[in-house]
Amino acid sequence: NAGVTQTPKFQVLKTGQSMTLQCAQDMNHEYMSWYRQDPGMGLRLIHYSVGAGITDQGEVPNGYNVSRSTTEDFPLRLLSAAPSQTSVYFCASREDGLADEQFFGPGTRLTVL
């Protein structure tokens, strides 16, 4: 199993550009989520999904869109990139039991100039 994969690993954008961060998992997990990690802020939840066709907002959803058309994929779209979105982005997945831990992708380091 590849686990959780994310592409790209690194990305530089100009302010106002849009892009999609890709996330895929091959563990048949229903639950997937996106976090951003900034220094001193821990991991803040952006959006999550409890299954195909179902998504919801986390703590910091503004400026990001998600969709979940399949169990495997959960892309994160930046609509109009801003310097404040410079961060490391992690995608995660897990089973949907209370005791289930999350499996994380390797992260995407995004810089917005």
Add this chain to the structure above:
Amino acid sequence: AQKVTQAQTEISVVEKEDVTLDCVYETRDTTYYLFWYKQPPSGELVFLIRRNSFDEQNEISGRYSWNFQKSTSSFNFTITASQVVDSAVYFCAPHSRLSFGAGTTVTVRA
């Protein structure tokens, strides 16, 4: 409101010392799990341990031990006889759809 708090920002110890990390989870839920994750300097996030809200017994796994006190919502995690490879950021996280705690940076000096 539900909230995870890791009051310790940084801890620095000498190898072989014990390290205890604190986490407080404020919630009205009566049944929940809390998790600890490790992020070494290489950047990946790795699951370490989990603990439920209805069991306050201490648990030990190798050099890791942890306990949970429901009265104070405190979930403490101890690394015994620390090693340089334990240097990392440690995150406390709830199962529910919340952000993680801010993390505690542990530095173990040789």
